[in-house]
Amino acid sequence: MRIQLNGAWRELAAGSSGSMGSTGATAEALPASSPTLAAALRLCGYGEAIVATAVNGEFVPARARGEIHLRDGDRVEVLAPMQGG
Amino acid sequence: MDLLRLYDSELTSRLLLGTARYPSPAILEQSVRASGAGIVTVALRREGAHLRTGQGFWSLVRSLGVQVLPNTAGCHSVKEAITTAHMARELFDTRRIKLEVIGEVDTLQPDVFGLLEAARLLIQEDFEVLPYCTEDLVVAERLLSAGCRVLMPWGAPIGSGRGLNNVFGLRSLRAHFPGVPLIVDAGIGTPSHAAAALELGFDAVLINTAVAQARDPVAMARAFALAVEAGRAAYLAGTIPVRDMASPSTPVIGQAFVP
Numbered sequence: 516m517r518i519q520l521n522g523a524w525r526e527l528a529a530g531s532s533g534s535m536g537s538t539g540a541t542a543e544a545l546p547a548s549s550p551t552l553a554a555a556l557r558l559c560g561y562g563e564a565i566v567a568t569a570v571n572g573e574f575v576p577a578r579a580r581g582e583i584h585l586r587d588g589d590r591v592e593v594l595a596p597m598q599g600g
Numbered sequence: 601m602d603l604l605r606l607y608d609s610e611l612t613s614r615l616l617l618g619t620a621r622y623p624s625p626a627i628l629e630q631s632v633r634a635s636g637a638g639i640v641t642v643a644l645r646r647e648g649a650h651l652r653t654g655q656g657f658w659s660l661v662r663s664l665g666v667q668v669l670p671n672t673a674g675c676h677s678v679k680e681a682i683t684t685a686h687m688a689r690e691l692f693d694t695r696r697i698k699l700e701v702i703g704e705v706d707t708l709q710p711d712v713f714g715l716l717e718a719a720r721l722l723i724q725e726d727f728e729v730l731p732y733c734t735e736d737l738v739v740a741e742r743l744l745s746a747g748c749r750v751l752m753p754w755g756a757p758i759g760s761g762r763g764l765n766n767v768f769g770l771r772s773l774r775a776h777f778p779g780v781p782l783i784v785d786a787g788i789g790t791p792s793h794a795a796a797a798l799e800l801g802f803d804a805v806l807i808n809t810a811v812a813q814a815r816d817p818v819a820m821a822r823a824f825a826l827a828v829e830a831g832r833a834a835y836l837a838g839t840i841p842v843r844d845m846a847s848p849s850t851p852v853i854g855q856a857f858v859p
Binding site (some may be wrong): 521522559560561564565566567568569572573574576577592593594595596597598599600 | 621628642645661670680686690806
């Protein structure tokens with residue numbers, strides 16, 4: 516399945532992290548379908564980074580990332596603190 | 601003590617500083633310290649999994665020991681602004697949000713209709729909303745009725761450095777809402793603009809580009825701090841009324857050569 520991660524298409528290979536280009540994530544193999552947002556973040560290499568997330572324009576609190584299952588074509592936004600005026 | 605009160609915060613400085621467009625993180629840090637600002641504004645942007653530029657920035661801001669005011673900069677719709685506010689509340693652990701809903705790309709002026717709608721929704725969710733608005737009295741009244749307890753009218757378009765474009769409108773806003781903390785946000789280019797805002801009775805100013813893009817941002821941060829302090833002192837001291845005709849400052853009584 517594919518998701519749009521911060522505007523770029525990413526392949527979430529079922530049962531493998533190989534196509535994610537992430538490091539140290541082999542133990543986090545995705546199930547054949549419906550990976551959670553938390554799993555996808557780990558596979559994409561976010562680790563313990565301080566980020567806020569949204570799926571398809573809706574905020575997903577950190578505590579809910581393990582319960583939100585992604586679907587093909589989902590738009591995932593991963594935001595962090597940044598300079599602002 | 602003359603404190604700035606914004607929701608439940610009491611601040612000694614009436615200068616709020618933005619954190620964008622500095623030449624380096626070190627200059628940003630020194631500028632914040634030189635400004636004496638008690639609040640800095642921050643934003644949210646997409647984070648790369650491996651670069652993680654946001655993590656370093658956040659560490660720097662936390663080390664400054666100042667309050668953060670997250671913004672919804674770049675949002676052009678109510679939905680975008682609300683989602684961003686939700687994300688900011690979690691990320692920065694604050695209910696406070698500088699609410700921006702941009703309505704026009706050339707001037708970056710607020711979409712006041714979207715702003716009001718977003719403010720209403722966020723206040724229902726217990727946010728403390730500081731709306732970036734115009735000097736329009738009716739809009740201000742609606743925002744206050746919706747539950748905003750601070751307003752942030754623009755001086756001029758963001759980053760333009762034009763100062764207080766509509767002094768009459770700003771003066772009118774100040775007069776209509778004497779008890780409401782008003783912060784001039786956007787468009788201030790020089791310390792004299794900031795001083796003028798404080799002299800008009802505005803409670804504070806938010807500066808970003810004028811400091812960050814100065815030839816020497818740290819020195820400019822200090823200059824703004826002095827100007828804000830001077831402007832506030834002048835407001836409290838009471839400025840003289842403007843007159844159309846001259847009024848001699850030197851006493852005429854005892855003058856040797858009377859016409």
